[in-house]
Amino acid sequence: MPTAFIFHPDHVLHHTGPFHPERPERIQAILSHIEDEKSREPGSPLHDLIHLEPVSADLSWIKTVHEPSYVDAVPGWCRQNLRDLPTGDTTICQESYQAALLTAGAGLAGVDAIIDGRVDNAFCCMRPPGHHAESNRGMGFCIFNNIAIAVRYAQQRHHAERVVIIDWDVHHGNGTQQIFEEDPTVFYISIHQSPHYPFTGLSGECGEGDGEGYTLNMPVAAGAGNEIYINAFKDIVAPAVTRYDPDLVFLSAGFDAHCDDPLSGTTVTEEGFADMMQIVMDLADVLCESRLVSFLEGGYDLNALAQCVTEHIIMLTE
Numbered sequence: 001m002p003t004a005f006i007f008h009p010d011h012v013l014h015h016t017g018p019f020h021p022e023r024p025e026r027i028q029a030i031l032s033h034i035e036d037e038k039s040r041e042p043g044s045p046l047h048d049l050i051h052l053e054p055v056s057a058d059l060s061w062i063k064t065v066h067e068p069s070y071v072d073a074v075p076g077w078c079r080q081n082l083r084d085l086p087t088g089d090t091t092i093c094q095e096s097y098q099a100a101l102l103t104a105g106a107g108l109a110g111v112d113a114i115i116d117g118r119v120d121n122a123f124c125c126m127r128p129p130g131h132h133a134e135s136n137r138g139m140g141f142c143i144f145n146n147i148a149i150a151v152r153y154a155q156q157r158h159h160a161e162r163v164v165i166i167d168w169d170v171h172h173g174n175g176t177q178q179i180f181e182e183d184p185t186v187f188y189i190s191i192h193q194s195p196h197y198p199f200t201g202l203s204g205e206c207g208e209g210d211g212e213g214y215t216l217n218m219p220v221a222a223g224a225g226n227e228i229y230i231n232a233f234k235d236i237v238a239p240a241v242t243r244y245d246p247d248l249v250f251l252s253a254g255f256d257a258h259c260d261d262p263l264s265g266t267t268v269t270e271e272g273f274a275d276m277m278q279i280v281m282d283l284a285d286v287l288c289e290s291r292l293v294s295f296l297e298g299g300y301d302l303n304a305l306a307q308c309v310t311e312h313i314i315m316l317t318e
């Protein structure tokens, strides 16, 4: 099945300094591992990826999930060359805004390609990541909430009615949860290490108002590995998503739950991520004609990240 690989070289505009874990080398490691695989395997499905280059997201789409006052303040903060966003621990530089607009645009390109029938699924290989960004503040290395913007775009531009967001990044996606917590048309599901940054995502947080029951948090302790993760996907995620019956599946694919990752205490391996991905893909196949948009979130061990993402993309093509 055709898979879109969405990438723009200007992600490097968002430079965060030599000692920051969320750095341009993350994407470069992924790209070079994919190229190595392609030269080693002439028959690899990686040769068949449909490469799409995003354009900057229109501000009107970003403002469907972020408060206009926050969105309008970001370019000024970048121009002032502050070291960090004043709203949270996110290193910025003068050109971070441009990279953030392109990264948000990647999600829109993925949704368009899927809804237009050009591809079945898409991987957005961009940075900065997004799932910590709340409606009125960036934080946790995130400026705009890329996946949330793409969800609203799918709903408002393409009339998707119900979507599910599955988030297996080791950190809870507080931003995505906050943006959709009162909305029953977006089912947010997260498995994450707890207690751990950003210290949200307790199992009792299950949505507010009309959205009650449409947030599902599965905190796991440090040390949790493949068995706990895969059982959660089999026993909890799969039945919940099946009951919800979404039109589209969105995935916050962070790979920082990996055993080699410096920012986590969980012990998921390449095989664990592949097993979770198989469950997610089976759900998308059965429920929504395989329509799946996957977003790179965290993942800070360059070798583990490059291997996991390459396998993730190969699975998308199968």
Ligand SMILES: [Zn+2]
Binding pocket: 169, 170, 171, 254, 256, 297, 298, 299
């Ligand atoms: Zn993370």
